[in-house]
Amino acid sequence: MxxxxxxxxxxxxxxxxxxxxxxxxxxxxxxxxxxxxxxxxxxxxxxxxxxxxxxxxxxxxxxxxxxxxxxxxxxxxxxxxxxxxxxxxxxxxxxxxxxxxxxxxxxxxxxxxxxxxxxxxxxxxxxxxxxxxxxxxxxxxxxxxxxxxxxxxxxxxxxxxxxxxxxxxxxxxxxxxxxxxxxxxxxxxxxxxxxxxxxxxxxxxxxxxxxxxxxxxxxxxxxxxxxxxxxxxxxxxxxxxxxxxxxxxxxxxxxxxxxxxxxxxxxxxxxxxxxxxxxxxxxxxxxxxxxxxxxxxxxxxxxxxxxxxxxxxxxxxxxxxxxxxxxxxxxxxxxxxxxxxxxxxxxxxxxxxxxxxxxxxxxxxxxxxxxxxxxxxxxxxxAESIIQLIQQLLGLFSMPILAAFITGLLFRNVDARAVIATLVFGAASYALLSFGWPAWHQAGVVALKPPHFLHLMFVNLWLCVGFALVLNRLAFGRRAEFEWTAFSRSNLRAFFSTN
The missing domain is CATH 1.20.1730.10 (Sodium/glucose cotransporter)
Structure with missing residues (x-):
């Protein structure tokens, strides 16, 4: 040195x-x-x-x-x-x-x-x-x-x-x-x-x-x-x-x-x-x-x-x-x-x-x-390419996890088992959207070009929320109740308050 x-x-x-x-x-x-x-x-x-x-x-x-x-x-x-x-x-x-x-x-x-x-x-x-x-x-x-x-x-x-x-x-x-x-x-x-x-x-x-x-x-x-x-x-x-x-x-x-x-x-x-x-x-x-x-x-x-x-x-x-x-x-x-x-x-x-x-x-x-x-x-x-691939794979769980929070905060009477299953569903659906769709498009199987991955994450998020609610109803016989109080006047006023 x-x-x-x-x-x-x-x-x-x-x-x-x-x-x-x-x-x-x-x-x-x-x-x-x-x-x-x-x-x-x-x-x-x-x-x-x-x-x-x-x-x-x-x-x-x-x-x-x-x-x-x-x-x-x-x-x-x-x-x-x-x-x-x-x-x-x-x-x-x-x-x-x-x-x-x-x-x-x-x-x-x-x-x-x-x-x-x-x-x-x-x-x-x-x-x-x-x-x-x-x-x-x-x-x-x-x-x-x-x-x-x-x-x-x-x-x-x-x-x-x-x-x-x-x-x-x-x-x-x-x-x-x-x-x-x-x-x-x-x-x-x-x-x-x-x-x-x-x-x-x-x-x-x-x-x-x-x-x-x-x-x-x-x-x-x-x-x-x-x-x-x-x-x-x-x-x-x-x-x-x-x-x-x-x-x-x-x-x-x-x-x-x-x-x-x-x-x-x-x-x-x-x-x-x-x-x-x-x-x-x-x-x-x-x-x-x-x-x-x-x-x-x-x-x-x-x-x-x-x-x-x-x-x-x-x-x-x-x-x-x-x-x-x-x-x-x-x-x-x-x-x-x-x-x-x-x-x-x-x-x-x-x-x-x-x-x-x-x-x-x-x-x-x-x-x-x-x-x-x-x-x-x-x-x-x-192994830079491997690191980048792993970072991409982490995206398989980000929106399903966020969907678990959104579902739990906006709805009552949702069975936790439906949400756990949604984590698996969300990973699979995002894999199809972000990895499968581009591959199929490149191979000529699908004509429509896949949108930006952030659009796909947005779609996957709400697919997960919907899947959890449907599974909650059909598999576990529970009807989710939307919490309207989350959008009450007092809560909205508190959100936009500067205090």
Whole structure:
């Protein structure tokens, strides 16, 4: 390692250690609430809105976000990030009051309460979330972060070794301090991540002379045409529901909301995250990519790395590496903590032991999940197409799970078994719509070209709701009752109120 690289590495270690020190200082004097589950997974119910907003934001922002969106090199992808704003508002206005009304520890507990105390629907959805976290998200985060560290510092060590260091540091936050340490570290890491990412955006514009004259006009529009990667009508169909699923029914995200001392603090955290997403995230995810087109032309996934290397002074490389590591670590420790909470609350306490040492169980779970994710890193190395396929397969369950929430919230007298069956039906129907239809069209079996996948997700969502209601009536002899009170004047007034 050269002297310059050594200096960068020392800066990286100092900044990473500083975040750890600040987190420890802010968490060490916090008293236990007397409830092991709330202390470990909900920070004792004492997170302020600042830490909720910070943790919500940085759990969502990772290296994949910066590299992936900038790699598209177009303004249109900004719609994905801006759509998160109404998603967060719906979380604050609709789901936060519901989660607090039922005193939920996990998002799946809301399903259990709405379906007559049926623990199987909670365990089924919780199990799906858990498998996704352990088999996909945790090892994928370690893989991408390991590649980044290896390239930034020209490290001649195996990816697994770098992944192990990341996993150990992330697990230390989650195990040692629970969700409180995760949220506090996320917030301070967020300061570093946003500072460096916005600096890269500013320097990118400066490098182009504040001109994007060479960028094609179709890459500078927010209105997607029929053949674009994001046709504008999708914003009115599948887009809003993917955002609703992600921000309101995703345990890794929503767990921070459940850790507030009261509804108002939780809502303020969601609003704070929405403000960050509206004001700070957009320049980070599109400006470097557009500037790279202006300077170098189309680069694809290599865009962000190329523009960073071009505009960032060498003496800031260590700080940039610390920011990228912080982004990955924040997503990793958040997912690790939520995975443990899903197993403990949705599976272990329901089927194994309703009492017992939650702290020790959580520790061993997170150690096991971390080791397992490290072991899976070699299977991801060099297998980009497989990762993309797995991400597509995750879409098989997002709309069926959201349909379970929608059905449970809008209807009474629905048998949980009908909804569990709907999860299987929804996966099969989406597979036919998103994988079968394009293949049949390409083979000439079906003449009609398949619509955008977001339209298909919208169709699949309501197919699932309809299937659950029909099955509930025909197979279980129960007539679902629509809850008109959900649209009462008082509820609508409360939704649109600014209070």
């Amino acid at each position: 050269s002297a310059s690289a050594l200096v960068q590495f020392v800066v990286f270690l100092l900044l990473t250690g500083l975040v750890g020190l600040i987190t420890w200082l802010q968490c060490r004097r916090v008293k236990s609430s007397g409830d092991e589950v709330r202390d470990q997974f909900l920070a004792g119910g004492g997170l302020s809105w600042v830490f909720i907003a910070g943790s919500l934001t940085l759990t969502n922002i990772s290296t994949d976000t910066l590299v992936g969106w900038n790699g598209n090199q177009m303004l249109l992808v900004l719609c994905w990030e801006l759509a998160g704003v109404p998603g967060l508002i719906l979380l604050a206005k609709v789901f936060v009051p519901l989660y607090y009304k039922y005193n939920c520890t996990t998002v799946t507990e809301l399903l259990e309460r709405r379906y007559g105390g049926n623990k199987h629907i909670r365990a089924t959805v919780g199990g799906i979330f858990l498998l996704g976290s352990v088999l996909i998200f945790l090892p994928a985060m370690l893989y991408t972060s390991s590649l980044l560290m290896k390239s930034l510092f020209a490290l001649d060590v195996p990816l697994v070794a770098i992944a192990a260091v990341t996993a150990i540091i992330g697990a230390a936050y989650s195990i040692g301090g629970g969700l409180r340490a995760v949220a506090v570290s996320d917030t301070w890491c967020g300061v570093l991540v946003f500072g460096m990412a916005l600096l890269v955006a500013f320097l990118s514009l400066n490098a182009t002379g504040w001109s994007l004259a060479n960028v094609p006009p179709e890459r500078l529009t927010l209105i997607g045409g029929p053949d674009s990667v994001l046709p504008w009508p999708t914003l009115l169909t599948g887009m809003i529901f993917t955002q609703l699923y992600y921000w309101s029914t995703n345990q890794t995200i929503t767990q921070r909301i459940l850790a507030a001392p009261n509804i108002r603090e939780a809502q303020k955290g969601a609003y704070g995250a929405a403000a960050i997403r509206l004001l700070l995230v957009p320049p980070m995810v599109v400006i470097p990519g557009l500037c790279a087109w202006q300077l170098f032309g189309p680069l694809g996934d290599a865009t962000y790395g190329r523009i960073v290397a071009h505009v960032l002074p060498a003496w800031l490389s260590g700080a940039f590496a610390a920011a990228m590591f912080a982004a990955v670590m924040s997503s990793y420790n958040s997912t690790l903590n939520s995975a443990a909470s899903l197993y403990v609350c949705d599976l272990h306490r329901a089927y194994v032991n309703p009492t017992g040492g939650i702290g020790r169980l959580s520790t061993w779970l997170q150690v096991g999940f971390a080791l397992f994710s490290i072991a899976l890193v070699p299977f991801y190395a060099g």
